[in-house]
Amino acid sequence: MLLWLSCRGNHHSPAKLPFFLSISAYDYNCHVDLIKLLRQEGELEKLQSARQKMSELFPLTEELWLDWLKDEIRMAEEPHDREKIYELFERAIKDYICPEIWLEYAQYSIGGIGLQGGIERARGIFDRALTAVGLHMTKGLAIWEAFREFENAILGTLQPLPGTILTSEQQEMMKTQLDRVHALFKRQLTIPLLDMESTYAEYEAWADEVPNESVIQLYKKALEQMEKRKPFEEALLVADPPKLAEFQTYIDFEMKAGDPARIQITFERALSENCLVPDLWARYTQYLDRQLKIKDLVLSTHERAVRNCPWIVGLWNRYLLAQERHQAEHKVITDTFEKALNAGFIQATDYVELWQAFLDYLRRRVNFSQDSSKELEELRSAYSRGVDYLKQDIEQRFSESGDPSCTILQNWARVEARLCKNMQKARELWDRIMSKGNAKYANMWLEYFNLERAHGDPQHCRKALHRAVQCTTDYPEHVCEVLLTFERVEGSLEDWDLAVEKTESRLNQVNEWRAKAAEKEALLTKQEEEKNMQRRKAKSEKKAAKKAQKQAVPGEKRKADKEDWEAKLDKPNKKPRHGEQEETEEVLSAECGLFGRESNIKTVETPAQQKQKAVAATRNKVLHDNSKDDLTVFVSNLAYSMPSPEERMKEIFESFGQIIDIRPVYSNRGHFRGYCYVEFKEKAAAANALTVDRRELEGRPMFVSPCVDKAKNPEFKVFKYSTSLEKHKIFISGLPFSCTREDLEEICKEHGNLKEIRLVTNRSGKPKGLAYVEFENETQASQAVLKLDGTVVKDHTIRVAISNPPQRKQATNVEAGRALGSLLPRQLYGARGKGRTQLSLVPRALQRLPASGTNTENGTVSSQDGNSKGDSSLAAETKKMTNADFAKMLLKK
Structure with missing residues (x-):
C-alpha cells in the first residue's frame, strides 16, 4: 500500500504498462493508465480483466465505476447479462457511498420492469438508494425526483381510458399508487435538502390542495434545519479539494445535533473525497461501534476502512474487535488476521500490536475450566507462531524485533501461570525472555517475581530475586531492597544473612564501577574544557591583534569599535546551554569596560555624531563597574517590549534592600535589549535577589545571576540546578503542554513524598513537555520510574528516568559509554533510546x-x-x- 501512495504521481508510457504491472501489482496509476489505454483501443476482454484485477486490489473511484458500468450495459445482449450487471452495481455501491452510482443503478433497474417482479425490484433499489444517499443535501434531490417520476409513470399506466369504469380492484390499485406518491412527497418534505421550496410548490400543484397541518409543520422544521446547514454547504462549495477541514467542521456540527442518519451521510461524503485519511476512518468506525451498532453497517464500514488504508494497524485491530463483537465465524476472523499480516505495515511495532489483538481474541475463546481443549491448543500454537514470526520475518525486514521487552512472551507466561496453572511452562517462558537481553533490567525481574509471588512458591521467588541482584544494572538498589523486604517476611536467619551479604557485595561492586565511570567522565570533561579554554584564548588573542591593527589608523578606530559593539547588542536572544550562563551576559560583562573608561585616542566627530551622542547620553550610561560585582545582579531574558524597565525592576527588587542604581541595556537606537544591571547598597541584598531567578515575568522566565566575569573565572557556573546524577530526582519527558504543576503532583504523589516539582520552559515561558520531580529518597524515585515509565497522561505516553542530564559537546563520551557497556546505568551514558526512521521507501514487490x-x-x-x-x-x-x-x-x- 505504501507503493500505491508513492506511485500515484507517476505516469508510465502505454507500451511499458504491462511490464510495470508485472513487477508491481500495487502501482495504482499503472492500473488507471492501462484501463484508459485498453478502453481507447477497444480491447474489451483485456479491459474487463484489467478492471477486475484493479477492483480486487483497490476500491475504485466513482468515475472508474461509472465508466465500467456504462461499458458493461452497452455490451449486454442476453437476458442473463442483466444479472451480471446487477452484481456489478452491488459491488460498486460498497466501495463508496456515491449518489451518481445509486442513481445510475436505480435508472438501470427501471429498464427491467417488464420482467417478472421488475417493478418491485426497481422500487426496492430506489428505497435502498434513499436510505443510502437520500439525505445528501446537494445530490440527494435527484434520487427523490427520479423515484417520484417512476411512481408517477406507474400511476399513469393505471389511469382509466375515457368512458371506462374502473373495477373495485383497479380502484384499489389506483388508490395504493396515489398513496405511494403522496408518501414520497411527504417523506421528502421532512428532509432538509437544497431547493425545498420548489418541491413544496410542486406538491401543492400535484395534489391540487393545501397540504395538511402536520405536513406543513414538518416541512417548516426541515426548512429550519436546512438553513442551519447552509453555511457548511456553502463552505464546501467554495473550498478546494479535498475539503478535509470543512468536512471535519460539518461532522462536528452533526455530532452535536445527534441525528445518526445525518452523521452517517456526512461521514460518507467526507470519505468519498478523503479516502486515504486514516483518522477519518477511525473516527467513523468508532462512532458506528459505539452508537449505531448495526452489524452489517459496522462490518462493511470496517472492511472499507482497511481496503482504503491497509497500512494502518489500528484499523485492522478495530476490524477484528468488531467481528468478534458481532459474533462473526472463527474462520472469518482468522482470514481477516491473515490479510492484515500481508497488509504491509510501516514499522515493526505494528505487527506486535496486530499479534496481540489476535491473541487476545483467541484467549477469550478458551474455556480454562477444562484441562485441555481445541481452543487452548490453538492459542498456544498461535503464541508460538507469533514469537517465531516476529523473530524471523519482522527482524529480517526491519532489522529490529519490534518487541524488545517480549510482551507477547510475557502475556503467554501470565496465561500459563494464572489461567492454566502451569508454572513450569511460565518459568520456561521467562527464561526465554531473560535470554533475549532483558536480564539487566530491574522491572523485568520484578514482573517475574510478582508472577512467582502470586502463583509460584517462596523458593522460586527467592531464586528469582538472587538472580536479579546479580544481573540488574539499571536499578540495583531497588532490587536489593525488594530482596531484603522479602526475607523480612518469608526468610529464616540464614536466608537473611545470605541476602545481606549478597546485596552488600553487589552494591559495593556497582559503586566501584560507577566511581570509575565518574572518574573517566570527569577526566574527559576536564580535557574538553581545557580544549575550549585554548580555543577561547586563541580567539581572544586574534581579536586583540585585529583591534591593535585597527587602532593604528586613528580615523577608523571609533568606527570599528562602534560596529563591534552594535553587532553584539543586535544579536537575538540566544538560549543558554544546560548549566551555563547566557552568552550575551558574558559578552556584556567582558565588554563593560568600554563604557567605564575614556579612550586615550582622540577622534574627530562630525556635528551629526555629536548631536546623536547628546540625545543618547541619558541611556548610554556606564553599565557596570567590576569592583561592584558583589553588590550587583545581572537580569536577563526580559521582554523587549517592556515599556519602563527601571520602574519594573524597582518593583521586583526593592523588597530585598536599598537599590543604588538600575541600568537597562539599550541599543544605539534606544531600543531596550532585554538585559539590565541592578546595583544594591549591601551584599546581602544582592545575594537575596538571586532567589527570584526563573520567576515568571510578563509570560517568560526572568534570569537573575551574579555579576561574574567568566573570561576571568571560566570555572564559574551560574546554572542553579544540578547537571549531574541525582538518584532522588526523576526526569519526565513527553508531557502534554497543558500539564500543570498540580496535575504532575497528583500523578507523582502516590509514589512518595515530593520535595519539589519543576516544569521546564523555554526562554519565552512556553512549556517544553519536560519536568523534574524531586523525592525524599532514592527508593521513592526508583519506584516512581518503574511505575510511571510508559504511562499515558492526557493521550501522551510519558518517559520517566532518574535525573542525569547529559554533558554537552562531549563527543568522546559516547565512546567511553560504549567501552563501559552494561556496567553503567543507562542514564550515565546518554539518552534512553535512539530514534529510528521506520518508513521503508523500497516497494514491497521489489523486496x-x-x-x-x-x-x-x-x-x-x-x-x-x-x-x-x-x-x-x-x-x-x-x-x-x-x-x-x-x-x-x-x-x-
Whole structure:
C-alpha cells in the first residue's frame, strides 16, 4: 500500500504498462493508465480483466465505476447479462457511498420492469438508494425526483381510458399508487435538502390542495434545519479539494445535533473525497461501534476502512474487535488476521500490536475450566507462531524485533501461570525472555517475581530475586531492597544473612564501577574544557591583534569599535546551554569596560555624531563597574517590549534592600535589549535577589545571576540546578503542554513524598513537555520510574528516568559509554533510546528475498562461507547489467 501512495504521481508510457504491472501489482496509476489505454483501443476482454484485477486490489473511484458500468450495459445482449450487471452495481455501491452510482443503478433497474417482479425490484433499489444517499443535501434531490417520476409513470399506466369504469380492484390499485406518491412527497418534505421550496410548490400543484397541518409543520422544521446547514454547504462549495477541514467542521456540527442518519451521510461524503485519511476512518468506525451498532453497517464500514488504508494497524485491530463483537465465524476472523499480516505495515511495532489483538481474541475463546481443549491448543500454537514470526520475518525486514521487552512472551507466561496453572511452562517462558537481553533490567525481574509471588512458591521467588541482584544494572538498589523486604517476611536467619551479604557485595561492586565511570567522565570533561579554554584564548588573542591593527589608523578606530559593539547588542536572544550562563551576559560583562573608561585616542566627530551622542547620553550610561560585582545582579531574558524597565525592576527588587542604581541595556537606537544591571547598597541584598531567578515575568522566565566575569573565572557556573546524577530526582519527558504543576503532583504523589516539582520552559515561558520531580529518597524515585515509565497522561505516553542530564559537546563520551557497556546505568551514558526512521521507501514487490545461497546482514551480501560483499563489489556487478538483464531478473526468466 505504501507503493500505491508513492506511485500515484507517476505516469508510465502505454507500451511499458504491462511490464510495470508485472513487477508491481500495487502501482495504482499503472492500473488507471492501462484501463484508459485498453478502453481507447477497444480491447474489451483485456479491459474487463484489467478492471477486475484493479477492483480486487483497490476500491475504485466513482468515475472508474461509472465508466465500467456504462461499458458493461452497452455490451449486454442476453437476458442473463442483466444479472451480471446487477452484481456489478452491488459491488460498486460498497466501495463508496456515491449518489451518481445509486442513481445510475436505480435508472438501470427501471429498464427491467417488464420482467417478472421488475417493478418491485426497481422500487426496492430506489428505497435502498434513499436510505443510502437520500439525505445528501446537494445530490440527494435527484434520487427523490427520479423515484417520484417512476411512481408517477406507474400511476399513469393505471389511469382509466375515457368512458371506462374502473373495477373495485383497479380502484384499489389506483388508490395504493396515489398513496405511494403522496408518501414520497411527504417523506421528502421532512428532509432538509437544497431547493425545498420548489418541491413544496410542486406538491401543492400535484395534489391540487393545501397540504395538511402536520405536513406543513414538518416541512417548516426541515426548512429550519436546512438553513442551519447552509453555511457548511456553502463552505464546501467554495473550498478546494479535498475539503478535509470543512468536512471535519460539518461532522462536528452533526455530532452535536445527534441525528445518526445525518452523521452517517456526512461521514460518507467526507470519505468519498478523503479516502486515504486514516483518522477519518477511525473516527467513523468508532462512532458506528459505539452508537449505531448495526452489524452489517459496522462490518462493511470496517472492511472499507482497511481496503482504503491497509497500512494502518489500528484499523485492522478495530476490524477484528468488531467481528468478534458481532459474533462473526472463527474462520472469518482468522482470514481477516491473515490479510492484515500481508497488509504491509510501516514499522515493526505494528505487527506486535496486530499479534496481540489476535491473541487476545483467541484467549477469550478458551474455556480454562477444562484441562485441555481445541481452543487452548490453538492459542498456544498461535503464541508460538507469533514469537517465531516476529523473530524471523519482522527482524529480517526491519532489522529490529519490534518487541524488545517480549510482551507477547510475557502475556503467554501470565496465561500459563494464572489461567492454566502451569508454572513450569511460565518459568520456561521467562527464561526465554531473560535470554533475549532483558536480564539487566530491574522491572523485568520484578514482573517475574510478582508472577512467582502470586502463583509460584517462596523458593522460586527467592531464586528469582538472587538472580536479579546479580544481573540488574539499571536499578540495583531497588532490587536489593525488594530482596531484603522479602526475607523480612518469608526468610529464616540464614536466608537473611545470605541476602545481606549478597546485596552488600553487589552494591559495593556497582559503586566501584560507577566511581570509575565518574572518574573517566570527569577526566574527559576536564580535557574538553581545557580544549575550549585554548580555543577561547586563541580567539581572544586574534581579536586583540585585529583591534591593535585597527587602532593604528586613528580615523577608523571609533568606527570599528562602534560596529563591534552594535553587532553584539543586535544579536537575538540566544538560549543558554544546560548549566551555563547566557552568552550575551558574558559578552556584556567582558565588554563593560568600554563604557567605564575614556579612550586615550582622540577622534574627530562630525556635528551629526555629536548631536546623536547628546540625545543618547541619558541611556548610554556606564553599565557596570567590576569592583561592584558583589553588590550587583545581572537580569536577563526580559521582554523587549517592556515599556519602563527601571520602574519594573524597582518593583521586583526593592523588597530585598536599598537599590543604588538600575541600568537597562539599550541599543544605539534606544531600543531596550532585554538585559539590565541592578546595583544594591549591601551584599546581602544582592545575594537575596538571586532567589527570584526563573520567576515568571510578563509570560517568560526572568534570569537573575551574579555579576561574574567568566573570561576571568571560566570555572564559574551560574546554572542553579544540578547537571549531574541525582538518584532522588526523576526526569519526565513527553508531557502534554497543558500539564500543570498540580496535575504532575497528583500523578507523582502516590509514589512518595515530593520535595519539589519543576516544569521546564523555554526562554519565552512556553512549556517544553519536560519536568523534574524531586523525592525524599532514592527508593521513592526508583519506584516512581518503574511505575510511571510508559504511562499515558492526557493521550501522551510519558518517559520517566532518574535525573542525569547529559554533558554537552562531549563527543568522546559516547565512546567511553560504549567501552563501559552494561556496567553503567543507562542514564550515565546518554539518552534512553535512539530514534529510528521506520518508513521503508523500497516497494514491497521489489523486496525479494535473497537466493538460498546468500545471506544479507547489515546491508551486505554474504555467501555461504561467510565472506561478505561490500558496496563496491555490488555496485560493480550492477553496472555490468543492462536494462534487459534487469527485466529478466525481475520476471525470473
